[in-house]
Amino acid sequence: MTVKLMQGNDAVGWGALAAGCRFYAGYPITPSTEVAEMLSRELPKVGGKFIQMEDEIASLAACIGASVGGLKSMTATSGPGFSLMQEHIGYAAMTEVPCVVVNVQRLGPSTGQPTSASQGDVMQARWGTHGDHPIIALCPTSVSQSFDLTVKAFNFSEKYRTPVILLLDEVIGHMREKFDMPDFDAIERVDRIATDVPPEWYKPYGDSLSDVPPMANFGDGYRYHITGLFHDPHGYPTQRLDEIDPWIKRVHRKIERNLHDIVLYEEDWDPTNKTVVVSYGASARSARHAVKLARQHRLKVGEITLLTIWPFAEEVIARMARTARRIIVPEMNLGQLALEVERVAGRSKVVRVNRANGEMVTPQEILDAIEGS
Amino acid sequence: MTVKLMQGNDAVGWGALAAGCRFYAGYPITPSTEVAEMLSRELPKVGGKFIQMEDEIASLAACIGASVGGLKSMTATSGPGFSLMQEHIGYAAMTEVPCVVVNVQRLGPSTGQPTSASQGDVMQARWGTHGDHPIIALCPTSVSQSFDLTVKAFNFSEKYRTPVILLLDEVIGHMREKFDMPDFDAIERVDRIATDVPPEWYKPYGDSLSDVPPMANFGDGYRYHITGLFHDPHGYPTQRLDEIDPWIKRVHRKIERNLHDIVLYEEDWDPTNKTVVVSYGASARSARHAVKLARQHRLKVGEITLLTIWPFAEEVIARMARTARRIIVPEMNLGQLALEVERVAGRSKVVRVNRANGEMVTPQEILDAIEGS
Amino acid sequence: MTKTIQNDRTEIRLAGEGGQGMILAAIILAEAAAIYDGKNVTQTQVYGPEARGGASKAEVVISNGQIDHPEVINADVLVAMSQEACDKYAGNLKKGGLLIVDEEKVGRIPSNKAVKIPITQLAEARTGRTITANVVALGVLVGLTDVVSRMSIEKAVLARAPKGTEDMNRTALLAGFEAADMVKR
Amino acid sequence: MTKTIQNDRTEIRLAGEGGQGMILAAIILAEAAAIYDGKNVTQTQVYGPEARGGASKAEVVISNGQIDHPEVINADVLVAMSQEACDKYAGNLKKGGLLIVDEEKVGRIPSNKAVKIPITQLAEARTGRTITANVVALGVLVGLTDVVSRMSIEKAVLARAPKGTEDMNRTALLAGFEAADMVKR
Amino acid sequence: MTDEQVTVEKTATPAAAPQAKKGPRGQVTIFANWCKGCGICVAFCPTGVFALDDTDHPVVVHPEKCTACHWCDTHCPDFAIVVKKIAP
Amino acid sequence: MTDEQVTVEKTATPAAAPQAKKGPRGQVTIFANWCKGCGICVAFCPTGVFALDDTDHPVVVHPEKCTACHWCDTHCPDFAIVVKKIAP
Amino acid sequence: MAQHEEHTAYEYLRPSKKFPNVWCSGCGIGVVMSALIRAIDNIGLEKDNVALVSGIGCTGRMPVYMDFNTMHTTHGRALAFATGLKIARPELKVITIMGDGDALAIGGNHFIHSARRNIGITAIVVNNNIYGMTGGQYSPTTPIGGRATTAPYGNIEPPMPICELAQAAGASYVARSTVYHAAELERYIEQAIRKDGFGLVEAVSYCHTGYGRLNKLGTAVDMMRALKETSMAQAAAQKLAPEERENKIVRGVLHDVERVEYTARYQQLIDQVQQSIGGR
Amino acid sequence: MAQHEEHTAYEYLRPSKKFPNVWCSGCGIGVVMSALIRAIDNIGLEKDNVALVSGIGCTGRMPVYMDFNTMHTTHGRALAFATGLKIARPELKVITIMGDGDALAIGGNHFIHSARRNIGITAIVVNNNIYGMTGGQYSPTTPIGGRATTAPYGNIEPPMPICELAQAAGASYVARSTVYHAAELERYIEQAIRKDGFGLVEAVSYCHTGYGRLNKLGTAVDMMRALKETSMAQAAAQKLAPEERENKIVRGVLHDVERVEYTARYQQLIDQVQQSIGGR
């Protein structure tokens, strides 16, 4: 029997193992610690490595280092640790080193309320580090989706040579649900594109058809240079605009060209729905509950659940906003993704339903907003 | 003769001294280092203290500690250091300890191009730390405004018990302009509201008419507790929703109620202007140049320069957007504040003019956008 | 008591002091429902400060259909193992919902329909250990409500019982069943 | 050369290798304009990697009115103290703009209107030190353009001269003036 | 930092010079376009093999004195000197 | 953590007990509602002044044996014991 | 609180609703708090002139109970905050209270730099060999072989020698004792507070809930007893062979020298600068 | 490059457009690079099996010139990146190259924890007593009284003893030499690389552009000469009185012990765990 009762955090750990994660470096922090505990136990069994570093800065650094060495790598943290990781998220984006950063969100700001739930780090996941950079952030709504999106996170990370952030919230991280462990061999696993040119020809940051240059691992005979400075196709520092501009364009393009692959969402609406609820993470659970209740009351309400938070699902929201009059955005924060929804909502009215006190938004609050039309 | 040729970074230092800054802790980083160098020389002359800490995390921590001890405090950094300071920006917001954080923006992400200019940390200034929190960020467009807004930053910080971010860019920080040093005694200087109740009655986080509770300094006979956890009016940790919710509301309200005081901008537009340029920092200089050229060409173009970046000047932009058809937003990034403009622009079209390669946006590029109508 | 299951969704809240094992009880109940009865289930809890503190409440939602909102909205069943827990959560009980209290620990009871059973005392008397009170409570709860089958809850309890304590835990569970049957009668 | 001042805005670029003191020259020129001539001025530069490297170019914009865009858009004047600098920036010179090159250092000159003066050589010859070349260049520039008055530039140079080097710097400046006057004639 | 770089070598072979001392001897080469003219080799060569030219760059003036002690090529911060031991 | 907190004190005065030993003596008070029943005082009191009651909380059973050594009140992690030296 | 007046501590506890404290029954952190209060009382410091600064952790919760100027900062950064406070207010006695993770893992850099600067701060590290607050992960002081929730097969990282590190970095005063030796601990804390420069006291404690349970070390009482049995005074320890000493907790004042304190040195700098500009 | 083949270094330099290097004329960093290359050549390591990891600073620019697997990370974090790389690839020789600020200011925590873990990384710290790259601010190793752009009245913070700190934290191998003593430096670096555990080499250098100019210490040649004059071998230093020793740079292998290396220990753990699950 493979059906188990499992916490979201554990499912993240199993998803990582299924995706081929073989390195974890982290620093404990509530409510993410179960991810570390689980992997400290399981990684050695598959020959993987687990280390607790001296802090979160070092944790993400070690992940990047290990990834350069060829191991799929992950760290997990929560708000305070996520703030500390920001410099290295930017480094990973700049150097295009795959890695997965899990942030199980707790109530902030600051130490806040460590055991309470929140979706307060949504904008931080996009903008927490300095400078313009592309990023992918995924956000599961259930235990089994925590597994699935962890696998996706690794796959996107390797496929696009980019850091990927997996944003859980404390509700999903600590919730237990039925989980049917899939056969790992049946799971689609994407590995980084290896290079097939001889070492002399290899350009770690060269142009490529896909905009994602192949990545060689240190120790595999391709000696090259990695730097957080702007660099040329060989990885060497450059101050030339004719090398900087193409880099900037390419790393943004590699994400933008692939929005169809990256932007995951679930939709259940049609153009007759004058009200549509847009949500993600634990709030999506409340939203669905509320939408079902509303439909029982014969209200025509649509629903979009964003699984990919960043890049923002502009296209579907804009499309929906052409017909919907009101867009309801429930969030466990003071209104973060709602800002993006407002940006692309055109003339539709955006109604925010917020809680930033550690509790879930209730279905009733969402229902009230739906009915308030 | 008090007229001098001065760099923006130096003007920040003088502004700090004029505002009453008596503590600086920092860690050197290009292109902000001149602020530290200047204050290491000048602070001891006025009995103030300067220290170089072991890193940026410690630097902001020391500033907060010194502010709790009663000294107006400042640190200055650039992108990588600003990323490292995020946890403590949240701590200062949570504990309502005044302090000023200067970020002289350089080209990112990551190490990027240390000596090149950028406005790439605009969104980070708002969203860089975890959890919802209020923040104020100011952005000067000239050397003398660097002085003025530094004074403002300290005044806002003390008046509203909040961290204030002063966002320069490398152009303004390193540019030299004519500067007429004002008489410090003539400068409006706001000090934190002292308490006048006896120590037994003092509530460091109590309600107050202004939403800003008086702040006692450690060592002045008011013994109280400061914590980054959610806290009750006495400063003691609490998990009670009926204490958490009012806190969240109050700290946001103290800013929102005072937008008229906090949101600074310069405007030069009228409802007949179908095109308006919205800009800030060094880009505002290019924008003004372009607008003058356009007006020479008899184009009717308006102009808004934001001096306060956060909170965002929603009100004026929305008002302007009711009449303007096109809003041009030049930025030295890939489009950050433009997102906010788009959010409130209603039906107006937002045209972004971006450079994220370390160079200024040129007047010609903006002019092209204006003419492209 | 199956009429408390509305919309095919049963909401159960187990509340007490840290150390009484209420989270574990909720997990076992959830496992009984999910693994042995094949239902859908969500199990959540509230922790004290950081991970170290004990939980004050744990929740289980059981359904044959999809469970959306994962937390208890209005409990169908509340098991209160302390006065504070009863005071705090009884008000949230659904109209007609079931309140089970540990008779010794809860003096003020806000409903005269509550089922009062000396759970901890029973645990002590039948197994010699008060720490089995959570399992006795599970017995009472399942005995009264059949939210999961008795066989499933037994399997779930035994699967979680540390080696050598299987008998003790089975005894505790049966004590709960018996107490429930007494009430029903 | 005042006709190069368009829109009441004169844009001057000083370019060379790190170590030639071009930033300092720009600062002195800016000070002459701002402090002694009472004009508005913006002075900017490009640094090498981090702060340590020398600058490759420094710019001064001078105007009686407000200066908006602070950098050179199309230079009215370019002083090129190295071949690389000349190659890189000459193209940006305004039509009819003034190009001043250090004759020894710049072999390939893209314009036959350029003013060629052996600036470094003059410095060496007149002051015995090549490091005064930047001041000689200032003398040439001001001598040819009058963007600031000769008195002002002299004051500005002397205010920046380390103690004991005032005479040497005045000599260098005068050498520049003279060279300019020779060209004008 | 241009793309093309012409390497200018100044090699001085002591063979041409009178051989005064015993022990190992060296052939010293300075690669002028890597040399930044710091003067370290000139200052520290124990036997005074180098002197500064008028652009303040080192030249080998006493090739015959080189003992192949390798001080200069291990200390040149710019890898601009090579000393080759000459079989006596 | 309720707002009101009734302090229950259990003081035992050794005066009532036979005085066997010399040296300083102590009056021991346990504040029951701060005491968490860790048993440290019981385990380490050198003269066996305490015993555990049936709720596993300490009680003073041999007040007369207290030598006012202050081990217990300096080691109680909850400030729940006060020992007062009694003038002999 | 009126009934409690005889206990030295009560005068220094906050007259609020915070008791009983958050710590597990029998946790040694309370013993350190008690020793700290007695040390402050022995010196006779004014409450207004004492500032306690902590990071995050079980130990970090200590200041909230005490009626001084108290600050509960971020994880690992207590000394950095304290540095700013001490510089702003050199007349305050600034005391930091940190866990082993707080002080030595995430906070290790501030630890060595505060020691190096010899700034007048007293640093108390409650070393329970584990991250207590987050539920028992291994810390930089967990012994090799010790089990933790993140070292399910036993820890393989050598422990950080807290005292030796502080001494190497430049602390003026370094001492180690245990919560079993509460009177000695009190004395060392008192000496450290009296010291002008940076003073470190390592208070060896235990976490029976986390480390103890995972390693089958028994109750708080058992772990308290173990501190008695496995520790020894420095003088005695020096007579042991190095291998024997390895497994012992060596108690004593390990380092005590006179060096100029940082804020005093900075005041000299200010005086000198002001004099020289006054004299222009 | 063809003309240059006689220099050992040329084989290891990148065949690219990077020369002359970015450093100021006469900077000692190049001397360290030269010594490092010879050390690697002496051991005969395959270039593919060597990884160089640096932070940010003038020193941090070193790896880009060398034809190994090279990584220029963030300021202060080289050892943390290197730790991940070494664990992922224990067979690589991982060498970190750091400035004094990089390794000891912002990077101090990773420094002591890498030493504590005794992970098989060679750490080379080029100590020029200043933040060179940013233009001469004081660093944690600037001498008391030394002037810097942020210490215009002279530095008042005592310098961090790099070697003593590494030793206290647990490094296996600790040595110090200077760029004047290039052959000795080469030998120590070679020994450190050969060592299984964490090996630290402090390479005392100078920054004439920053520190030298501000303190009127002359040219690179003058500062090179000063290293000769103010340093002495450990054996000789031990004969001096402690006060005399204070102002001397003591050269030598200061610490050299055998301890199990971290990644080897982790491999044991994996083997043990896999055996035990295989055996179920």
Ligand SMILES: Cc1ncc(C[n+]2csc(CCOP(=O)(O)OP(=O)(O)O)c2C)c(N)n1
């Ligand atoms: C930046 C950051 N990282 C991690 C945490 C989570 N955290 C809280 S306390 C703690 C460790 C506590 O261990 P220690 O410092 O030894 O104190 P103890 O609880 O053992 O007294 C950790 C990792 C945090 N609050 N902030």
Ligand SMILES: Cc1ncc(C[n+]2csc(CCOP(=O)(O)OP(=O)(O)O)c2C)c(N)n1
């Ligand atoms: C997070 C961060 N803070 C600050 C800097 C700026 N910075 C670059 S190099 C450097 C110090 C360099 O000193 P050191 O490490 O001693 O190396 P050196 O240049 O002297 O070789 C600093 C502070 C940075 N790049 N990143």
Ligand code: SF4
């Ligand atoms: S040491 Fe090298 S760089 Fe310096 S002068 Fe001699 S050859 Fe040139």
Ligand code: SF4
């Ligand atoms: S090898 Fe020795 S003797 Fe020969 S040139 Fe070099 S330093 Fe002088």
Ligand code: SF4
């Ligand atoms: S030591 Fe204190 S808390 Fe523990 S049992 Fe004794 S009185 Fe109670």
Ligand code: SF4
């Ligand atoms: S003071 Fe000493 S003898 Fe008296 S009760 Fe306490 S521990 Fe026992």
Ligand code: SF4
């Ligand atoms: S978890 Fe450990 S350290 Fe924390 S209070 Fe409990 S026993 Fe003490």
Ligand code: SF4
């Ligand atoms: S600034 Fe100093 S450390 Fe940097 S290259 Fe120049 S001399 Fe060397």
Ligand SMILES: [Mg+2]
């Ligand atoms: Mg601990």
Ligand SMILES: [Mg+2]
């Ligand atoms: Mg340095």
